[in-house]
Amino acid sequence: MTDAGASWTDERVELLKKLWADGLSASQIAAELGNVTRNAVIGKVHRLGLSGRAKDAKATSAAPRARKATRAPSAPAPIAPQPHSNVVLAPIPLQPVREASEVSADDDDVAIPMSERVTIMDLRESMCRWPMGDPTKPEFRFCGARSITGLPYCTHHARIAYQPVADRKRERKLARA
Template sequence: MIDAGATWTDERVELLKKLWTDGLSASQIAAELGNVTRNAVIGKVHRLGLSGRAKDAKPAASTATARPRKATRAPSAPAPLPPQPHPNNVVVAPIALQPVTQEPSVYIEDDLAVPVSERVTIMDLRESMCRWPMGDPTKPEFRFCGARSITGLPYCTHHARVAYQPVADRKRDRRLARA
């Protein structure tokens, strides 16, 4: 081990470079250098612009002696449950799981919800107007909704329903997505 100083001496930097290219982790290098933290090693590596390190600190094993990877397969469906006895000696078969079908989403077209006469450009937009963007911002036809906004919100009633979803609905949608 090298004499641990409080600064990065040329000798310590050279050892750091060697250990880094040998593939040692920052923690291992810090332990080898002594009197330096893992984060200090990482910072010095970045300041030195070091890259191109070995994949791991272990000696490279030949491909012939390396253990082959286990083939993976997709998980299978759960096995069906056998009928369960009922306390009254009635055999009750479990109900087969049905795939979850989501109600078709109904999207109200923005064009149908807001009359063209209410739409405004950015220059005509006022504090009490709905700021819902409509169309492609790169096109000259781009406008904002312009309908009367809800007090304290940037959107009208229609667009607030689209923009703000109640927490209960978000949690339900998250559970359905995981199933």
């Protein structure tokens, strides 16, 4: 690493200010000054408190445009692979859609015995998080059955929670009619 004090003489600082005001990029200024990096130019511009680049006719002068024209177009950046989970979700067979009149208020009571339901304090990662009952009442519990790996619900409640988009749209149309 070079000594910053030795490379930034008064003359170089004045030239930096002029080139910056003319609208040259930090890379172009570094090339003009020589023996200094683009990052050093950016740092010096920041420390000097110079304003943003000029946006007038000076910024589009022939010199910067000529330099841009000779520059080869850059290749698009490669897309970084996204991390994948080791969880593979199998399709869950869906129950037939029932009309509102067919669904009873005690439907959840029949599916999960009260003794298997759990409070928020007893709920664990591998347990179904389907809420059961009125959250304002002391009897409120969660399903507590074994959940599907990678999902918050057991098989029964996942069938209710995850429905194909086509079925949901059909239900909305029926509800409006």
